[in-house]
Amino acid sequence: MTHALIIGGTRFIGRHTVEEFLDAGYDVTIFNRGNHENPFADHDRVDHVEGDRTNEAELRRAGLDLDPDIVIDCVAYYPRDVHTATDIFSDVDAYVYISSGASYDEETIPKREGETALCECSAEDAIDDSMETYGPRKAEGDRAVFAAANRGVNAMAVRPPVVYGPHDYTERFDYWIDRVDNHDRIVVPGDGTNLWHLVSGKDVASALRTVAEKGEAGEAYNVGDDHAPVLGEWVDHIADACDTDIETVFASARELGAVDVSLDDFPIYRGYPHLLDTNKLRSLGWESTPHEEALAETVADHRDSERTGRENGPERDTEERLMEVLETVA
CATH class of the missing domain: 3.90.25.10 (UDP-galactose 4-epimerase, domain 1)
Structure with a gap:
């Protein structure tokens, strides 16, 4: 049995991700602040560790105590979050960061990994919390993944567009x-x-597992409906x-x-x-x-x-x- 740590895990994409890994036979631990109801509270293969992922000491303590095989980072909204997580989980079998199609800066059709330019992110953007800087912050998180892979971390990114499906609190x-x-x-x-381009939350979750199990370090993968x-x-x-x-x-x-x-x-x-061009993800066997x-x-x-x-x-x-x-x- 393999252990997956889901940072987040109780609301929308994170909830689908927990279900995806459970269905695949993993034991799962959720790490979050506990601000929202935990739908897995009574599940015998899901543990919950309360903590703030923006607090490095709390996240590092969880990493040491849990020693997960796979880490799925659902709530990394600032570049520093990704830098910290890839340092703490540098030895896991796979660290997968949920990025966004908004990380692309060029208006091309379709947007392709490694070809379409990413947003630039200034120092001010990196700590801002407005929607105007969401794409730049996600793009800088991608660069943190690439830098971690260059240090030997098996880190990857998944880029969804707008996500729909059950539990979608954005409405x-x-x-x-x-x-x-x-x-x-x-x-x-x-x-x-x-x-x-849209994608269901269930399919984002299956993409995250596919990339964790079959993806290559330092790569980003678009995900979207076929x-x-x-x-x-x-x-x-x-x-x-x-x-x-x-x-x-x-x-x-x-x-x-x-x-x-x-x-x-x-x-x-x-x-x-x-x-988004999704051929790269589909080459790993993923389907929507x-x-x-x-x-x-x-x-x-x-x-x-x-x-x-x-x-x-x-x-x-x-x-x-x-x-x-x-x-x-x-």
Whole structure:
């Protein structure tokens, strides 16, 4: 039996990661501050060690006490977090850092590991906590992984784009499920062809295990759905998963402006396509879950939760006013 330490592990991607390693026969220890309910509290193969990963002494003590074989770092948001972890866990069989597709600086289609330029990260960026510096901080974490590999650490990175699925506390995808599940007509920004590559949390977790077991030190691996639907297709897929029929109303930037709404006010809208090349990960034997299966689980979890995602997009009454305006113009 192999021991995996998950830094994080109780909320979204971390929760899926614990389940992935358990299903693969690992014993698992979760290391976090204990600020959120632990869904594995009663599981006989999951231990919990309370500690703050930004406190080096606490993380180092956990490393010495636990002596894990594999470490999955779900909550490294600053470059110093990665530098510290790769030092503490320098002798593990694999250290895998969750980076992000946001670490890429170039707008190319698709974005490829080792070819597409990464964001630069200033000293000020490295300690900032705003969304504007998220990509640069994740990119600098990647560089920390590369530097650790050069020192002989079996460290790797996995770069997901926007993640959806059960337990998604960001509620970005919940916005669209809520709209489709509760209304016959919904507004989709633009012409519905904008592309933002997505991936299910379950598939990020399987990618993390695949990379831990088969990846190469110093490498980064993009992860994303094998097929990347545009937003209009996602809405149709969600309608199928909800077993409902909807009318999609597409609205241009000018039309949205009539009710003081912009294209970017809608979740998962991106003006320039964001697509990750996933061939490198798939060469290790990884495959994504079919959309029908992933969305069935996502919709079921959404319905069982109190999440609506409504705060992530325009209010429903604004949407209805827009549709009235469009009908009047037509």
